[in-house]
Amino acid sequence: MKKMPVSLTSMDLPDEQELLAQAQGNDHKAYGLLVGRYQQSVFAVCYRLLGQRQDAEDATQEAFIRAHRSLAGFDSQRPFGPWLRQIATNVCYDLLRQRTMAIIPLSDEQEWLADGAGGWRATEQQQIAWERQQQIWQAIQALPPHYRVIIELRHFQELSYADIATQLDLPLNTVKSHLLRARKLLLERLAEPGES
Secondary structure (H helix, E strand, O other): OOOOOOOOOOOOOOOHHHHHHHHHOOOHHHHHHHHHHHHHHHHHHHHHHHOOHHHHHHHHHHHHHHHHHHHHHOOOOOOHHHHHHHHHHHHHHHHHHHOOOOOOOOOOOOOOEEOOOOOEEOOHHHHHHHHHHHHHHHHHHHOOHHHHHHHHHHHHOOOOHHHHHHHHOOOHHHHHHHHHHHHHHHHHHHOOOOOO
8 A cells, every 4th residue: 555645734743742852852853843932932032131132142042052951850741931931031131130231222123114105114103102112122121130030020921929039039029029119110211201
């Protein structure tokens, strides 16, 4: 009987636990598939914390290297994504503690529309929204590193206060007070002149 060619569908792809087991057995291809699955989310964490594409790319790579080194001790019954993003956050936090960050816009990219004359322009509403986003990201980037990390973990990774306390090895009340101060600083920095 002649074998029919088999095409891979999403149902044929190994699940995360299967890939983790293979990667823990030193299967580099399996680890590469895991990297592919989580590369964008890890990069997003690093970019929000560091604010520069090159720094975020370097931190993303370092996070995957550290994860690979620690993979043998990882409990494959736990979700891999949160563990990996925690490593990325720690890599970024280490970098932030080592240097003082300048205020850097998150992105110089925005959606542009054809202006009818062969050029491109943003609508007024897009421009206003983009400028407000830049103000928010600049305000976050201007926060001290320990506040920036708390904002990332709570508002972007949506961790509970207890999980943040565990991850940063801080008392729960310290996490709450840091988050309160970080939010207050953000509000002050985002207030329009004359609103204070």
